[in-house]
Amino acid sequence: SFELTQPPSVAVSPGQTATIACSGDRLGDKFVSWYQQKPGQSPVLVIYRDTKRPSGIPERFSGSNSGNTATLTISGAQSLDEADYYCLAWESSSSGAFGGGTKVSVL
Amino acid sequence: QVQMQESGPGLVKPSETLSLTCIVSDDSISANNCYWTWIRQPPGKGLEWIGSISYTGKTYYNSSLKSRVTVSGDTSKNLFSLTVTSLTAADSAVYYCAKGYAPACGGDCLDEAYFESWGQGSLVTVAS
Numbered sequence: 387s388f389e390l391t392q393p394p395s396v397a398v399s400p401g402q403t404a405t406i407a408c409s410g411d412r413l414g415d416k417f418v419s420w421y422q423q424k425p426g427q428s429p430v431l432v433i434y435r436d437t438k439r440p441s442g443i444p445e446r447f448s449g450s451n452s453g454n455t456a457t458l459t460i461s462g463a464q465s466l467d468e469a470d471y472y473c474l475a476w477e478s479s480s481s482g483a484f485g486g487g488t489k490v491s492v493l
Numbered sequence: 494q495v496q497m498q499e500s501g502p503g504l505v506k507p508s509e510t511l512s513l514t515c516i517v518s519d520d521s522i523s524a525n526n527c528y529w530t531w532i533r534q535p536p537g538k539g540l541e542w543i544g545s546i547s548y549t550g551k552t553y554y555n556s557s558l559k560s561r562v563t564v565s566g567d568t569s570k571n572l573f574s575l576t577v578t579s580l581t582a583a584d585s586a587v588y589y590c591a592k593g594y595a596p597a598c599g600g601d602c603l604d605e606a607y608f609e610s611w612g613q614g615s616l617v618t619v620a621s
Contacts, residue, residue: 387557419607421540428589428614429540434607472540476604479553484540 388477390485397491404460406488408473411454416475418456420449423487424469432471433458465492495520497590499615506621511577515590515612522566522573523548528593528606529573531564533586534614541586545593545603546573553603580619587614 390410398404408418418436421429431440433449436456446461456475460467473485501513515529522529530545544554544564552564558577566573577584593606 417605417607421608428611429608430611431607431609434609435605440609474540474542474607476606479601479603480556480559482542482555482603484542487539 388475388481388483390473390475390483392471392473392485392488394486395489395491397493398460398463400465400492401462404463404467404490404492406458406460406471406473406490408456408458408475408485409454410475410483413454413456413475414452416451416477418449418451419474420447420458421472421474421484422467422469423472429472460490463490463492468492495592495610497592497610497612499588499590499612501588501615501617503616504618504620505580507581507619509580511575511580511584511617511619513575513588513590513615513617514572515574516570516572517592518571520592521568522546522571523568526595526598526602528553528595528603529564529566530591530593530606530608531575532589532591532608532611533584534589535583535586543575543577543588545606547601547603549601551601582619585617585619587616589614 420433423429436451496518531543563576591608592610595605
């Protein structure tokens, strides 16, 4: 089955850069989207089609995807960026997978 | 901005069938390139794609759940639904409905979709 792997947690100091990796077989050949989820809330789309930001998402969020790894970068992390982050990709139309999620702590 | 609201029973007994509905407002489930989707999240765990119905009415299912899951749509009421049979405790989760979108694709292309809007979620507990 198609699987995506993320680190369980990432810690970053305020104002520094957080990078979250998502790895999967030939992931660079697929479109990846990223979702932010704060406690008790529904997920929110922060990056789609590898690098694109929806309207209303701050510029400090960026994405890349190459080889077997996609990366979400938060430049100048703020306390309000503390959340769980999930990547999503599709192997086929019957095999969509979320990564296990990464808890970002800003401290 | 689309609004989506899940509704369901909250508590269901093991071996029974779960039925959830997602009412869609300010958008149409027939809108081009859209994929109306169910996603679940067990307490304290990650997200799992369950299944989707496209704007053409084509359905797609997670292969691990396909034998127990049905997603259907009602264009007259602008809603879509999820049925899960043979429930166990492992099916206890928050169930989200979401709007998937694949704008650059001319046909049925769920494998290019991303989820741009989500409902608030409906907590389902499977217990006797």
